[in-house]
Amino acid sequence: MAKHWSAPLLVNLMLGIPAVVPVWLLWYLAANWPLAALGLTAREPTENDGVLPWFLVAGPVVAVFGLLWWLANRPLRRRTALPPGRYWALGVLATLAPTLALVAVSAM
Structure with a gap:
């Protein structure tokens, strides 16, 4: 099926x-607790x-996305x-x- 890199690239882009949602949740959690405690x-x-x-x-959202990502990539x-x-x-x-x-785009 996918002997080339294009199929994994398209699947992972999709x-x-x-x-975006679990990444934002993880960033928000990190920015408000461990990174803020370090003064970053x-x-x-x-x-x-x-x-x-x-x-x-955030736990269930990140866990469900991680499982979906792994099941698609394996x-x-x-x-x-x-x-x-x-x-x-x-x-x-x-x-x-x-x-x-x-x-x-948001930094522009």
Whole structure:
């Protein structure tokens, strides 16, 4: 089926569109707790509920997306001639491409 890199690229680009939500949730969680504690970001002043609500909201969203991403990529990996390291790097970068595009456009 997918002996070339184009099929995994297209599948991961399509998965990258809904991936914007879990990536944003992970960034928001990291920016308000560990990165803010290290002084790398400024904490949202109204975010005072603690971490538990974020784990209850973001945890299932990230877990479901991660499972969907893995289930889509595992069979493609077996059918591709790419080496494993290159395949997974292509998959991650292609999945993050829509999020990175949104970040680049919003920074303009």
